[in-house]
Amino acid sequence: MGKTVDSRGSGARPDPVRSFNRWKKKHRHRQSQKKQLRKQLKKPEWQVEREGISRLMQNYEKINVNEITRFSDFPLSKKTLKGLQEAQYRLVTEIQKQTIGLALQGKDVLGAAKTGSGKTLAFLVPLDEADRILDMGFADTMNAIIENLPKKRQTLLFSATQTKSVKDLARLSLKDPEYVWVHERAKYSTPATLEQNYIVCELQQKVSVLYSFLRSHLKKKSIVFFSSCKEVQYLYRVFCRLRPGISILALHGRQQQMRRMEVYNEFVRKRAAVLFATDIAARGLDFPAVNWVLQFDCPEDANTYIHRAGRTARYKEDGEALLILLPSEEKAMLQQLLQKKVPVKEIKINPEKLIDVQKKLESFLAQDQDLKERAQRCFVSYIRSVYLMKDKEVFDVSKLPIPEYALSLGLAVAPRVRFLQKVQKQQPTKELVMSQANKVIEPRAPSLTNDEVEEFRAYFNEKMSILQKGGKRLEGTECRLANSISEEEDEEIEEKPGKAKGSQTQSVRNTEAQKIEEVPMQFLDRDEEEEDADFFKVKRHNVFGLDLKENKALQKKEPSKSSVKKKVTRVAEAKKVMKRNFKVNKKITFTDEGELVQQWPQMQRSVTKDNEEEDDTGGINLDKAKERLQEEDKFDKEEYRKKIKAKHREKRLKEREARREANKRQAKAKDEEEAFLDWSDDDDDGFDPSTLPDPDKYRSSEESDGEDMENKISDTKKQQGMRKRNNSEVEVVGPTRRNRKKAKWDTLEPLDTGLSLAEDEELVLHLLRNQS
């Protein structure tokens, strides 16, 4: 009975391999489907971010300013919050609290808050220092930027000194901007932690005041503001040379951006340092831990003052600001500051602590032409900056003590400033002072008569008395801004020979006046600032003894002095000396030949016919002196030419002699060589054994050299034999030459080389080798 088996029957088991393969196929298919689905579902990062932001945006309307204390209270993205947290920004400042919400809601914002109050973090579209960019000076740049901005935009403007001008704002087409004036009702417009003082001093004392200030603040971090780059450049260099004992850095617009960043970082890194800067550093820059801001030159307006001073006392820190004002700037500037709610107190410099650096500067400039030129540029640049200032109530160039200022920079004479002449033309009432200032530097002929010199001195005395009487505070018409002033014109510096002696006189008077004044010591009441207290005094006038009273006393003295004492000119002094018949020391040396040479004073060696005919009329005959100098010059040139000729001749002779010697040696060596060859060939004919050293003697003397030497000799002899054989072969080829050599040999003396036998043999071998 047969049985059929159905493999699929209940009793049959499925093939496991086949079923696994089937499952695997299905699984793979399912996986790839899932993958494709995932791929389709995956969004780009930006899309995810945008979606996140749109979720946050839904919360913008719910922002309640009163509930905000931290950045995380704003609906900000995770990335922004992470960044803020990493930089340790958690709690918001007032301006941030009030403006970030508005900015997020897409509104245009016009924000104002004190310096160092955190405005930088408050704006999202960069844009900063709104009032400055709206200045006419930046008009072209701003217009170019605005033209290229999208029409649909959000504008956020922030500044410590915000503009409210509708005209200005219209330029930026702000749409219903939100005005946020955080400190509008505050008593002062500057930070409460900022202590602000000012001093009044003469222009010519400012450099010494600065030096004295630095000497008494060696452990502090200070920024000193100047009105021009060239001032920074010169004073930076000269102060480095003065070595005040503190690091000095310079930051100005003429530096490359990379250099500026280096300087910024270096200043931030240092614990104590002083930064000389222009207004490039006045706004927006956040220098941490600055103790002092010193405004060396008066700021152009109260706003600039606020920004400069705001480089210290930032974000809850303390700081001090010191403004240096000229007497001519004091009244108008203080008024402006008052209007802008800036509380400044007057303090006084302790004259005992004032270090005069003028002499040092003079000596630096005398040694360094480059520094001198920088000083000249600094001088012109400062005067130009004053001249170009808009506010003529504060800045009056005609009130500047020009020659004195030049001296205070270390310059012996004031460079000519052309535009001052224009001012002079515009201001006939001020003609006297200005013409005198410019007269100082008028070019003069090289020879001055006594009268001229007297006149020159007299005008200085007169000028000084005018300055003292009222020149300092001359009231006059306004200087008008001359648009025609070009940079080149300003750069033109001409030094004139007339020295500002009158100015020196005044500086001497000032020092005297300082001595006269008894100043009671009233130091600032701050224990931790003892060094400052040393340098500054509070509410004391006439520190430098330049007040009207004392000046009057000095003025009274001055004319009596000049009238009693006859003025002494240089020419008169020289004549006096000549009359005294002083004998000048001589320096005399002797040449190798024993000849006497007078080194000093130099003798006139050229003989002119006038030499003997000395003029006994007295004084110096310039024409004759000139003639003599020319003769002397010719004589010197002739002498020099002769010396050079002799030297060349000597050199030529030496070279000729050397050549002759070399030829001789060559000829001799050739003859010796030939002679030797002949000699070795014909030892029978002419060899004289007596010319050889005594072998016994040789042995005894050279015994110490041992067997080696003997071997060498025998080897040499062997080689000679070989050479002989070779030469005999040559002999067949050239009998004529041999005969000639022989004939020559007959006439030759035996050769005495002065060498030992062994050395002789070496020489021979060498020559033979060369020959072969």
Ligand SMILES: Nc1ncnc2c1ncn2[C@@H]1O[C@H](COP(=O)(O)OP(=O)(O)OP(=O)(O)O)[C@@H](O)[C@H]1O
């Ligand atoms: N929320 C904050 N928490 C802690 N520090 C802050 C905060 N906001 C700002 N600062 C710090 O305060 C200092 C001053 O800030 P910022 O430079 O933004 O001031 P500003 O108002 O822009 O000043 P200026 O008017 O001089 O430009 C900076 O060192 C900054 O790091």
